[in-house]
Amino acid sequence: MNKAPTKETMEGWIQLHRSHRYLLERVESALKSEGLPPLDWYDVLLELKRVKKTGLRQYEISGKVLLNKHNLSRLIDRLEKNGLVQRNACPEDGRGNLIKITSAGEKVLKQAWPVYSHVIEESFGTILKSDEIVELTRVLSLVLGRAERLT
Amino acid sequence: MNKAPTKETMEGWIQLHRSHRYLLERVESALKSEGLPPLDWYDVLLELKRVKKTGLRQYEISGKVLLNKHNLSRLIDRLEKNGLVQRNACPEDGRGNLIKITSAGEKVLKQAWPVYSHVIEESFGTILKSDEIVELTRVLSLVLGRAERLT
DNA sequence: TATTTTTGGTTGTGATTGCAACTATATTGA
DNA sequence: TCAATATAGTTGCAATCACAACCAAAAATA
Numbered sequence: 591m592n593k594a595p596t597k598e599t600m601e602g603w604i605q606l607h608r609s610h611r612y613l614l615e616r617v618e619s620a621l622k623s624e625g626l627p628p629l630d631w632y633d634v635l636l637e638l639k640r641v642k643k644t645g646l647r648q649y650e651i652s653g654k655v656l657l658n659k660h661n662l663s664r665l666i667d668r669l670e671k672n673g674l675v676q677r678n679a680c681p682e683d684g685r686g687n688l689i690k691i692t693s694a695g696e697k698v699l700k701q702a703w704p705v706y707s708h709v710i711e712e713s714f715g716t717i718l719k720s721d722e723i724v725e726l727t728r729v730l731s732l733v734l735g736r737a738e739r740l741t
Numbered sequence: 742m743n744k745a746p747t748k749e750t751m752e753g754w755i756q757l758h759r760s761h762r763y764l765l766e767r768v769e770s771a772l773k774s775e776g777l778p779p780l781d782w783y784d785v786l787l788e789l790k791r792v793k794k795t796g797l798r799q800y801e802i803s804g805k806v807l808l809n810k811h812n813l814s815r816l817i818d819r820l821e822k823n824g825l826v827q828r829n830a831c832p833e834d835g836r837g838n839l840i841k842i843t844s845a846g847e848k849v850l851k852q853a854w855p856v857y858s859h860v861i862e863e864s865f866g867t868i869l870k871s872d873e874i875v876e877l878t879r880v881l882s883l884v885l886g887r888a889e890r891l892t
Numbered sequence: 893t894a895t896t897t898t899t900g901g902t903t904g905t906g907a908t909t910g911c912a913a914c915t916a917t918a919t920t921g922a
Numbered sequence: 923t924c925a926a927t928a929t930a931g932t933t934g935c936a937a938t939c940a941c942a943a944c945c946a947a948a949a950a951t952a
Contacts, residue, residue, distance in 0.1 A: 594855075594858055594859075594862065595858050595861050595862035595865075595866040596866065596871070598871060598874050598875055598878065599861060599862060599865060599866035599874055600858065600861060601878050602865070602869075602874040602875075602877050602878045602881075603764065603861045603865055605877070605878045605881040605882055605885065606757070606760070606761055606764070606877070606881060607761065607765070608806075608807055608881075608885055609757070609881040609882075609884045609885045610757055610758065610761040611807045612807055612884070612885055613754065613757070613884065614758070615807070618910095622910095622911095647900080648900070648901065649899085649900060649901085655759075656759055656762045656763055656766070658939095658940080659900075659901065659902090660901085660902075660903080660939085660940075660941085660942095661938085661939065661940080662901095663900095663901060663902060663903090664902085664903090664938080664939090665938095667902095668938095680900095683899095683900075683947075683948075684946075684947050684948080685899075685900045685901065685945095685946060685947045685948070686899095686900050686901070686947090687900090687901080704745075707745055707746050707751065708745075710746050710750060710751060710754045711745065711746035711750060713884065714746075714750060714753070714754055714884055715746040715747065715750035717883055717884050717886075718753075718880055718883060718884070720747070720749060722880050723749050723750055723753040724749055724753075725876065725880075726753050726756070726757070726877065726880055726881075727749065727752050727753045727756045729869055729873050729876075729877055730753075730756040730757060730759075730760040730877075731756055731760075732868055732869060733760045733763070733764065733864065733865055733868050733869070734756065734759055734760045734763055735868075769940095773940095773941095798930080799930070799931065800929085800930065800931085809909095809910080810930075810931065810932090811909085811910075811911085811912095811931085811932075811933080812908080812909065812910080813931090814930095814931060814932060814933090815908080815909090815932085815933090816908095818932095819908095831930095834917075834918075834929095834930075835916075835917050835918080835930095836915095836916060836917045836918070836929070836930045836931065837917090837929090837930050837931070838930090838931080893952100894951100894952085895950100895951080895952075896949100896950080896951070896952090897948100897949080897950070897951085898947105898948080898949070898950080899946100899947085899948070899949085900945105900946090900947085900948095901944100901945085901946090901947105902943105902944080902945080902946105903942105903943085903944075903945100904941105904942090904943085904944095905940100905941090905942090905943105906939100906940090906941090907938105907939080907940080907941100908937105908938080908939070908940090909936100909937080909938070909939080910935100910936090910937080910938090911934105911935090911936090911937100912933100912934090912935095913932105913933085913934085913935105914931105914932080914933075914934100915930100915931085915932080915933100916929100916930085916931090916932100917928105917929085917930080917931105918927100918928080918929070918930095919926100919927080919928070919929085920925100920926080920927070920928085921924100921925090921926085921927095922923100922924090922925085922926095
């Protein structure tokens, strides 16, 4: 145990770190320049849209987007304040609440999609070959396979 | 132009985003739990150590670690306040300064390395095969190939 | 059932970030 | 040479984040 990583391992991680920062920066600045909310909003809204009818508990959202609970709680505050989601009392668990997307929330998703997707296509999709992307996805999902919900 | 990304492209990006968040979270919390400074400090110090003698201008560091200039400026403030780097006047450009790592800075690098590397090895290095990591690195460096210094 | 522990979520507070405005020096170009 | 513009870095401020402490309900345990 406690084996040191190979040089390639560290290089891979650094590349992951940098390329992520690079892409994220591009996405965020594109969204902002169009007057759209940041990517985190999109991520959460998208998860909510996928289960539109039933809604999601905060801990479920947290598990999906990997945001810790206090940040998520306040993110939901902001979404709610902007009318993009609703906090509903949760019948089976008095502690929690059930978050549902509103139609305004869906509208934001629709508006953000072209901007978001264009950046990703331009800076990522067209740079790599299709099979490279598929392989990348496979490999990274192995890493994430271990992921559990953040506290 | 303005082509929509394929489904795989978007999936790949999402996987990149989530796995990065996951790994970063692990690294940061490991560092913190050992009383060590955050990863950004490490990144900057490492770049400085690579050119120990000559030092680096802030814009050079910025180009390497992809931090924008105002955040970097304040990060250097913190490093300097903790005695890990020195800001030296820059002879050929009166606007800028030349940042150099101190021996205390090198010591921090040394202390952080085992903690940092252990997490990466455990959560990344051992999960993937060596050739998967090499390929991942290659592909991501293509993405980053376009990267220029952030404003 | 009563007590303890765990879980879901919120909130106070200080640190960090992002944006925009700013200073000062360098570079360009008329 | 002198004005205009670009670049390097800093700073004020508001928004966001991380940590810890907290509350309330649920689950586990006695």
